[in-house]
Amino acid sequence: DSGVTQTPKHLITATGQRVTLRCSPRSGDLSVYWYQQSLDQGLQFLIHYYNGEERAKGNILERFSAQQFPDLHSELNLSSLELGDSALYFCASSVRAGQGGEAFFGQGTRLTVV
Amino acid sequence: GENVEQHPSTLSVQEGDSAVIKCTYSDSASNYFPWYKQELGKGPQLIIDIRSNVGEKKDQRIAVTLNKTAKHFSLHITETQPEDSAVYFCAASASHSGGGADGLTFGKGTHLIIQP
Numbered sequence: 001d002s003g004v005t006q007t008p009k010h011l012i013t014a015t016g017q018r019v020t021l022r023c024s025p026r027s028g029d030l031s032v033y034w035y036q037q038s039l040d041q042g043l044q045f046l047i048h049y050y051n052g053e054e055r056a057k058g059n060i061l062e063r064f065s066a067q068q069f070p071d072l073h074s075e076l077n078l079s080s081l082e083l084g085d086s087a088l089y090f091c092a093s094s095v096r097a098g099q100g101g102e103a104f105f106g107q108g109t110r111l112t113v114v
Numbered sequence: 115g116e117n118v119e120q121h122p123s124t125l126s127v128q129e130g131d132s133a134v135i136k137c138t139y140s141d142s143a144s145n146y147f148p149w150y151k152q153e154l155g156k157g158p159q160l161i162i163d164i165r166s167n168v169g170e171k172k173d174q175r176i177a178v179t180l181n182k183t184a185k186h187f188s189l190h191i192t193e194t195q196p197e198d199s200a201v202y203f204c205a206a207s208a209s210h211s212g213g214g215a216d217g218l219t220f221g222k223g224t225h226l227i228i229q230p
Contacts, residue, residue: 002157033217043158043203045217058217090157102148103218105157 003027004093004106012112018079021109025072025093032074033103034066038087049074081113116141118206120221128229133194135224137204138186144206147180147187148218152201199228
């Protein structure tokens with residue numbers, strides 16, 4: 001158990017809908033990263049928050065957004081969903097602001113868009 | 115941006131033999147290279163990492179080597195066991211002074227199969 005909690009574990013929704021994925025980092029970790037894992041694109045970095053502030057963006061679509069709350073949990077919002085958004089979404093947490101520190105992954109949320 | 119290539123995509127070895135997975139990276143600014151193990155239905159698990167000021171690091175049966183000049187790094191697993199069967203990912207990132215915020219760039223993964 002990495003100590004990173006993601007909910008829900010599975011999510012099935014229709015095209016055009018909006019969903020919210022939740023992540024609770026390990027106790028004491030200030031950084032939260034979101035990644036998308038799909039068969040064709042592999043593991044891709046989406047966005048990084050540190051202590052409530054956005055620090056970096058990767059290959060995140062404009063339809064996707066995230067935030068980190070004062071209690072350090074984070075939410076990833078996916079809107080106007082398309083079939084191609086079906087994937088595993090992971091969050092990872094780290095004590096540091098930079099990725100030069102160990103990052104621990106949650107179990108992921110499997111999103112299926114039908 | 116950074117590009118990480120990983121080979122092979124599938125590796126089958128006999129139990130007790132060694133396994134080697136190789137990765138190359140493109141960004142000379144990258145200075146942190148972790149390896150993750152992912153089992154079916156689970157998230158990636160950090161198994162070992164190395165920074166650019168170190169050439170080799172070992173943790174029991176697992177070792178990682180880094181060649182900065184050639185921009186490649188490798189994972190070595192000795193005395194393989196059935197529980198080593200999983201998908202292994204290499205990754206790279208550039209952690210800048212003052213707290214860089216670049217995400218990890220992952221390789222495509224290697225499916226390691228340990229034959230009994």
